[in-house]
Amino acid sequence: xxxxxxxxxxxxxxxxxxxxxLIADFAAMEGPKVLVHGxxxxxxxxxxxxxxxxxxVEGRRITDEDMLGVxxxxxxxxxxxxxxxxxxxxxxxxxxxxxxxxxxxxxHRRPPKGGIDYGWVGDVDRADGQRLARLLGEGIVPVIAPLxxxxxxxxxxxxxxxxxxxxxxxxxxxxxxxxxxxxxxxGVMRNPDDPETLIPNxxxxxxxxxxxxxxxxxxxxxxxxxxxxxxxxGVAEVRIGETRIA
Amino acid sequence: xxxxxxxxxxxxxxxxxxxxxLIADFAAMEGPKVLVHGxxxxxxxxxxxxxxxxxxVEGRRITDEDMLGVxxxxxxxxxxxxxxxxxxxxxxxxxxxxxxxxxxxxxHRRPPKGGIDYGWVGDVDRADGQRLARLLGEGIVPVIAPLxxxxxxxxxxxxxxxxxxxxxxxxxxxxxxxxxxxxxxxGVMRNPDDPETLIPNxxxxxxxxxxxxxxxxxxxxxxxxxxxxxxxxGVAEVRIGETRIA
Numbered sequence: 001x002x003x004x005x006x007x008x009x010x011x012x013x014x015x016x017x018x019x020x021x022l023i024a025d026f027a028a029m030e031g032p033k034v035l036v037h038g039x040x041x042x043x044x045x046x047x048x049x050x051x052x053x054x055x056x057v058e059g060r061r062i063t064d065e066d067m068l069g070v071x072x073x074x075x076x077x078x079x080x081x082x083x084x085x086x087x088x089x090x091x092x093x094x095x096x097x098x099x100x101x102x103x104x105x106x107x108h109r110r111p112p113k114g115g116i117d118y119g120w121v122g123d124v125d126r127a128d129g130q131r132l133a134r135l136l137g138e139g140i141v142p143v144i145a146p147l148x149x150x151x152x153x154x155x156x157x158x159x160x161x162x163x164x165x166x167x168x169x170x171x172x173x174x175x176x177x178x179x180x181x182x183x184x185x186x187g188v189m190r191n192p193d194d195p196e197t198l199i200p201n202x203x204x205x206x207x208x209x210x211x212x213x214x215x216x217x218x219x220x221x222x223x224x225x226x227x228x229x230x231x232x233x234g235v236a237e238v239r240i241g242e243t244r245i246a
Numbered sequence: 247x248x249x250x251x252x253x254x255x256x257x258x259x260x261x262x263x264x265x266x267x268l269i270a271d272f273a274a275m276e277g278p279k280v281l282v283h284g285x286x287x288x289x290x291x292x293x294x295x296x297x298x299x300x301x302x303v304e305g306r307r308i309t310d311e312d313m314l315g316v317x318x319x320x321x322x323x324x325x326x327x328x329x330x331x332x333x334x335x336x337x338x339x340x341x342x343x344x345x346x347x348x349x350x351x352x353x354h355r356r357p358p359k360g361g362i363d364y365g366w367v368g369d370v371d372r373a374d375g376q377r378l379a380r381l382l383g384e385g386i387v388p389v390i391a392p393l394x395x396x397x398x399x400x401x402x403x404x405x406x407x408x409x410x411x412x413x414x415x416x417x418x419x420x421x422x423x424x425x426x427x428x429x430x431x432x433g434v435m436r437n438p439d440d441p442e443t444l445i446p447n448x449x450x451x452x453x454x455x456x457x458x459x460x461x462x463x464x465x466x467x468x469x470x471x472x473x474x475x476x477x478x479x480g481v482a483e484v485r486i487g488e489t490r491i492a
Contacts, residue, residue: 046319050295069324073292076342077323078315081393081401085346089399095347096322100331102341102386138380140348147327153335155327 003032003175007164009183010038027090032136036144036164039079063119063157075145099148107148122156129170165226172234179238187241249278249421253410255429256284273336278382282390282410285325309365309403321391345394353394368394368402375416411472418480425484433487
């Protein structure tokens with residue numbers, strides 16, 4: 001049976017209008033489904049309100065003890081529970097989860113590298129596809145916040161794209177999985193300012209060429225790498241782009 | 247089979263030392279179990295850091311839109327997910343929940359009364375005992391934050407004592423339930439400053455007399471009322487007091 005894992009970025013869930021559209025579109029999607037969300041802008045805004053400075057290195061948040069508190073509150077509480085309540089109102093039996101809940105996604109703290117200590121940031125080790133499949137079989141729709149745990153009592157700030165990929169791969173043994181990364185842009189474009197230059201399909205070979213040509217760069221590179229890794233691990237298809245999902 | 251619903255107040259979960267003891271004691275408890283937690287002091291502290299004023303009327307927090315954001319973050323995120331991660335490390339397969347998750351506890355917004363509008367505060371209507379029993383049957387331990395929803399997309403700030411009672415009653419059809427309210431004091435005492443005056447047992451008749459005598463008053467009154475209501479609805483026993491639970 002087909003299953004969709006949809007990852008939506010912070011920009012989609014942090015704006016009331018696009019959030020309402022997401023809820024309606026996601027509720028209208030047929031079949032079993034999983035939502036993985038970000039929330040970085042809200043975390044940055046909350047940190048600022050609390051007088052804390054946000055430091056990013058290569059798009060990743062340096063997460064000291066205080067910042068871990070902020071992302072735990074914002075991702076696991078504010079953003080996640082709001083989505084859950086809205087989905088319930090739209091007739092979707094949503095269940096908000098972090099990786100710590102039912103131990104569904106385990107990670108380890110990223111070791112300092114090249115002089116950079118990201119702090120309480122997790123690199124994902126595994127997702128419990130069996131547990132998720134059981135929930136899905138009961139009609140429950142997991143809504144996953146970008147937090148995991150190390151099994152030793154520590155929550156870890158975790159990249160939502162990677163979590164979506166890990167969840168999709170873990171579920172590929174139970175379902176024919178379509179993994180979708182929805183964000184502001186239509187997809188991977190030759191010219192980011194021109195939607196007409198959208199690249200409709202990317203294979204492993206294409207990817208290497210597009211990287212060499214500098215077409216795929218910055219934050220798009222790990223996204224496409226995640227996508228290709230998902231395909232290698234049995235995910236049926238990965239789609240990048242298109243905020244409108246239904 | 248016996249099941250324990252343990253409600254712990256904010257003071258227990260908001261202090262690192264008593265939290266560690268709670269985790270160890272709760273992990274050591276035999277049989278299926280549910281944890282319901284508060285977190286009011288953390289919410290008040292966070293509101294203060296954000297420059298917001300906390301207003302309480304008869305021990306209940308006036309919850310405007312901004313304050314709802316704070317309690318959603320603090321109860322549903324910060325406090326709940328920390329407990330979940332610590333329980334996982336202690337070998338307990340915890341699942342953090344609000345009432346919105348899987349629609350387990352539904353409530354309605356409290357209507358303004360006597361000129362007081364509590365804002366986004368919920369009065370509990372029902373808990374889904376069947377869903378909770380199914381989770382418990384799979385070895386999952388629900389950890390419930392004091393938030394519910396109205397089914398129309400709104401989260402509601404909800405009294406944790408009442409939620410614990412509602413959950414205990416809903417599970418009384420599936421288990422022999424022991425409901426325990428753990429907090430700083432040893433229990434109901436004739437003289438609050440003298441632990442030796444602990445009242446070991448309170449029946450309906452005792453309760454009315456103790457209220458008339460002024461022994462039970464303030465925040466203890468709704469707690470004991472909740473307890474007696476739980477007994478009427480089939481809960482096997484209710485215990486009030488004793489922070490040490492194992």
